[in-house]
Amino acid sequence: MTQARRSYHHGNLxxxxxxxxxxxxxxxxxxxxxxxxxxxQVGVSPTAAYRHFANHDDxxxxxxxxxxxxxxxxxEAEICAGPRLADPAAEALRRxxxxxxxxxxxxxxxxxxFRTAFCRTDKPAGVTADPSASRPYxxxxxxxxxxxxxxxxxxxxxPLAEMAAWAGVHGLAALxxxxxxxxxxxxxxxxxxxxxxDMIIAGICQAD
Amino acid sequence: MTQARRSYHHGNLxxxxxxxxxxxxxxxxxxxxxxxxxxxQVGVSPTAAYRHFANHDDxxxxxxxxxxxxxxxxxEAEICAGPRLADPAAEALRRxxxxxxxxxxxxxxxxxxFRTAFCRTDKPAGVTADPSASRPYxxxxxxxxxxxxxxxxxxxxxPLAEMAAWAGVHGLAALxxxxxxxxxxxxxxxxxxxxxxDMIIAGICQAD
DNA sequence: CGTGGGATGTTGACGCCGTACACATTTCTC
DNA sequence: GAGAAATGTGTACGGCGTCAACATCCCACG
Numbered sequence: 521m522t523q524a525r526r527s528y529h530h531g532n533l534x535x536x537x538x539x540x541x542x543x544x545x546x547x548x549x550x551x552x553x554x555x556x557x558x559x560x561q562v563g564v565s566p567t568a569a570y571r572h573f574a575n576h577d578d579x580x581x582x583x584x585x586x587x588x589x590x591x592x593x594x595x596e597a598e599i600c601a602g603p604r605l606a607d608p609a610a611e612a613l614r615r616x617x618x619x620x621x622x623x624x625x626x627x628x629x630x631x632x633x634f635r636t637a638f639c640r641t642d643k644p645a646g647v648t649a650d651p652s653a654s655r656p657y658x659x660x661x662x663x664x665x666x667x668x669x670x671x672x673x674x675x676x677x678x679p680l681a682e683m684a685a686w687a688g689v690h691g692l693a694a695l696x697x698x699x700x701x702x703x704x705x706x707x708x709x710x711x712x713x714x715x716x717x718d719m720i721i722a723g724i725c726q727a728d
Numbered sequence: 729m730t731q732a733r734r735s736y737h738h739g740n741l742x743x744x745x746x747x748x749x750x751x752x753x754x755x756x757x758x759x760x761x762x763x764x765x766x767x768x769q770v771g772v773s774p775t776a777a778y779r780h781f782a783n784h785d786d787x788x789x790x791x792x793x794x795x796x797x798x799x800x801x802x803x804e805a806e807i808c809a810g811p812r813l814a815d816p817a818a819e820a821l822r823r824x825x826x827x828x829x830x831x832x833x834x835x836x837x838x839x840x841x842f843r844t845a846f847c848r849t850d851k852p853a854g855v856t857a858d859p860s861a862s863r864p865y866x867x868x869x870x871x872x873x874x875x876x877x878x879x880x881x882x883x884x885x886x887p888l889a890e891m892a893a894w895a896g897v898h899g900l901a902a903l904x905x906x907x908x909x910x911x912x913x914x915x916x917x918x919x920x921x922x923x924x925x926d927m928i929i930a931g932i933c934q935a936d
Numbered sequence: 937c938g939t940g941g942g943a944t945g946t947t948g949a950c951g952c953c954g955t956a957c958a959c960a961t962t963t964c965t966c
Numbered sequence: 967g968a969g970a971a972a973t974g975t976g977t978a979c980g981g982c983g984t985c986a987a988c989a990t991c992c993c994a995c996g
Contacts, residue, residue: 530974549848556953567955568974576954640757640906652908683909683920684900684927690907691899692892698848699898700860701891712891719892723931735991738945764982775984776945784983 534572536562541583542633549632550639553580577642585649587637591626595656598622612666613721619660620689620717627693628709634693660685667725674728681724688720742780744770749791750841757840758847761788785850793857795845799834803864806830820874821929827868828897828925835901836917842901868893875933882936889932896928 530536540558555576556566573579599618605611627634637651651657660682668678692713695701701712738744748766763784764774781787807826813819835842845859859865868890876886900921903909909920 533973554953555955565975566953567957567976570955571973638902638906650908677923677926680916680920680923681927683903684896684924686907687899687903687924688892688896688927688931689899690902691895691897694846694898694902695891695895698846699894700858708888712888715885715888716892716895718885718934719889719896719931720927721931722934723896723927723929726926726930741944762982763984773946774982775947778984779944 530562530564530568533562533564533568537564537569537572537579538582538586541579542586545583545587545636546630546632549635550580550584552632553583553636555579580636580639581641581643581649584636584639584641585646587630587633588649588651588654590630590633591623591637591651592654592656594626594629595619595622596659598625599659608666609670609672612663612670612672613725615659615663616667616685616721616724617717619656619663620685620692620720621713622656623689624693624696624713627697631697634697638690657682657686664724671727672725674726676728677724677726685720685724688716688723692716738770738772738776741770741772741776745772745777745780745787746790746794749787750794753791753795753844754838754840757843758788758792760840761791761844763787788844788847789849789851789857792844792847792849793854795838795841796857796859796862798838798841799831799845799859800862800864802834802837803827803830804867806833807867816874817878817880820871820878820880821933823867823871824875824893824929824932825925827864827871828893828900828928829921830864831897832901832904832921835905839905842905846898865890872932879935880933882934884936885932885934893928893932896924896931900924 537558540561541553541555543561544552544554544557553576555569555573558579559566559569569579573582595618598621599615602614602618605614645651664673664678664681664685667673668675673681696709696712701709704712745766748769749761749763751769752760752762752765761784763777763781766787767774767777777787781790803826806829807823810822810826813822853859872881872886872889872893875881876883881889904917904920909917912920
C-alpha cells in the first residue's frame with residue numbers, strides 16, 4: 521500500500537497512480553476508475569496525474585492493459601497446471617480446454633479486472649493491449665494448428681477457429697459475471713462451464 | 729422528433745424522456761445515456777425527470793429493457809424470415825441458426841443498443857428485462873427440446889445447452905462490435921459468423 | 937362553478953467529476 | 967552554482983446527478 525510521501529516529489533507517481541487505479545478497477549470495474557480518487561489514494565493533487573497520463577482515458581487504458589496481462593497470466597498458469605499427455609492430439613485438446621478454463625476462471629475470480637480488460641477506451645488497443653497479439657492467443661493458434669495437423673480440424677474449418685473458440689469462452693464469461701449465470705448456485709455455474717467448454721471443443725473439432 | 733411544447737405541462741414526459749434516452753443509447757451506448765441531455769432534447773429542466781424516474785439508473789434501466797425488446801424482435805424476425813422445412817429436425821436446426829443470426833445481426837446493426845441491453849444497472853433485471861425470461865429464450869428452449877426429441881442432442885447433454893448456445897452468440901457479438909473482429913473487413917466478419925454458428929450447432933448437437 | 941390539493945415542471949444549489957492554466961518546488965545538467 | 971526541465975499545487979470552469987423549495991397547472995369534489 522502507498523504511504524504518505526516525505527518530499528515534494530513523489531518518486532514514482534505513474535506507477536503509484538496506475539496501481540491505485542488498478543485497485544479501483546479490481547473492486548468496481550472500469551466505471552470505478554476515477555482519476556481524482558486514484559490521486560487521493562496516492563496522496564497527491566488531482567492535476568498531478570496529468571504529468572504522467574494524457575487524460576482519464578489514458579489512465580484507464582493503462583489499467584486495461586494490466587488487466588489483459590493478468591488474464592494472460594491466468595491462462596498460462598492453467599495450461600501449465602495440468603499433466604502433459606503422451607498422445608499429442610490429446611495433449612492439444614487438454615491445452616485447448618485449459619486455455620478456456622483459465623479465461624473463465626479469471627473472469628470469475630476478478631470480475632472487475634475482467635470487465636476492465638474489455639471495456640471501451642478511446643485509445644485503440646496498442647500492441648501490448650490487443651489480446652489477439654498476446655501470448656495466450658498465440659498458444660491458442662498453436663494448439664489449433666496441432667489439432668489440424670492431427671486431423672481433428674478439417675482444413676476448411678481451421679481458419680477463424682480461434683475466433684469461434686474465443687467467442688465461446690468470452691460469452692460464457694459474460695454470462696457468468698453479468699448475465700443469468702451470475703445468479704445461479706455454484707454447481708449450476710460449474711456445469712454450465714463444463715457444458716460450454718464441451719460445446720466449444722466439439723464444435724471446433726470437426727472434419728470438413 | 730419531439731417539438732417544443734405549448735403548455736407548462738408536457739403531456740407525456742416519461743415516454744419522451746425514454747425515447748430521447750434510447751436515441752442517446754443508440755448513438756453512443758449506455759455511457760451516452762445522460763439524464764440532463766435527455767431532458768434538454770425534450771425541452772424540459774433536468775429535475776423534471778425525477779417526477780418520472782427515480783434516478784439516472786432507473787432511466788437507463790428503462791432504455792435497457794427497450795433494447796432487450798428490440799433484440800428479441802430482431803431474433804423473432806429472423807426466425808420467421810426463412811422457409812419452414814419439412815423435416816422437423818432440419819427445421820429445428822434452421823431455427824437454432826436463425827436465432828443466433830438474429831442475435832448477432834442486431835448487435836452489428838445496433839451496437840449502441842446492444843451494449844445498453846447488457847450493460848450493468850443497479851436495479852436487477854425485472855421480469856421484462858431478463859432475457860432468459862423473454863420470448864426468444866423460450867423459443868431457444870423449444871428448439872433445443874425438439875432437437876433432443878429427435879435424438880440430435882443426448883439427454884445428458886440437453887441441460888444447459890441454451891446457456892452454451894447463448895454464450896457462443898453473445899461472445900461472437902462482443903468480438904464483432906468491440907473486439908478484434910470489429911476491425912476486420914466484412915467478408916472476414918461474415919466468415920467468422922458462419923464459423924462460429926457452425927461451432928455452436930455442432931457443439932450443441934452431440935450424442936452422450 | 938370555483939376552489940383547493942395533488943401532479944407536474946422550474947430554480948437554485950451542492951458535491952462530484954475531468955480538465956485547463958498559472959504558479960511553486962525540486963532535481964538535473966552544464 | 968545557475969538556469970532549465972521535470973514534477974506537483976491551487977484555482978477555476980463546465981458538466982454531471984441529485985436535493986429542496988417554489989411555481990404552475992389540472993381535476994375532483996363541494
